[in-house]
Amino acid sequence: MDQPASPPPPSPEQVVDGQLRAYNAKDIDAFMAFWAEDARIYQHPDTLLASGAADIRARHVTRFSEPNLHGRLVHRLAVGATVVDHEAVTRTFPDGPGTVEVIGIYEVTAGRIRRAWFTMGTPVLDPPPLD
Numbered sequence: 001m002d003q004p005a006s007p008p009p010p011s012p013e014q015v016v017d018g019q020l021r022a023y024n025a026k027d028i029d030a031f032m033a034f035w036a037e038d039a040r041i042y043q044h045p046d047t048l049l050a051s052g053a054a055d056i057r058a059r060h061v062t063r064f065s066e067p068n069l070h071g072r073l074v075h076r077l078a079v080g081a082t083v084v085d086h087e088a089v090t091r092t093f094p095d096g097p098g099t100v101e102v103i104g105i106y107e108v109t110a111g112r113i114r115r116a117w118f119t120m121g122t123p124v125l126d127p128p129p130l131d
Contacts, residue, residue: 009111013078016085016106019113023071026064032057036112044105044117066092071102081108091123098125 010018015034022030032053041050041059050056063069074086085104090097101121107114 011078012081012083012106012108013076015108015111015113016076016078016083016104020071020073020085020087023060023064024069026069028057028061028064031060034113036109036114039113040115042115042117044103044119049118063091068092068097074101082106083108093123093125095123096125098123100124 019031019034022034035053035056037053039050039053039056040048041056043049050059068090069092070090072088072090074088076086077084083106085102085106087102087104088099089102090099093100100123103119105117107116
């Protein structure tokens with residue numbers, strides 16, 4: 001009897017989309033399921049920010065505690081194993097809540113993110129509330 005074929009791994013675009021959905025849900029376990037055990041995150045072009053799943057998890061557990069955290073996809077390009085996202089990310093910065101533009105470049109292999117590079121714009125703080 002033939003074994004049923006394993007489903008193909010998700011496309012790189014599906015992997016990056018899944019990690020963004022998990023990021024917005026602040027679901028650390030779902031988020032980490034999209035990252036390779038030996039993944040690395042860089043500030044573009046070559047400043048290492050996190051190396052390995054434990055570092056990536058620790059970095060995002062802190063980030064996920066922000067009450068207004070949300071990444072809005074502006075545009076996505078995918079070519080082969082590389083996915084480039086332009087996002088508007090709402091965060092709580094030291095000076096208050098606001099939004100920052102982010103470019104994320106993801107290298108996906110075998111259904112997992114292996115390396116990612118991020119470039120961030122200048123945060124734009126929300127206007128103060130009117131009294």
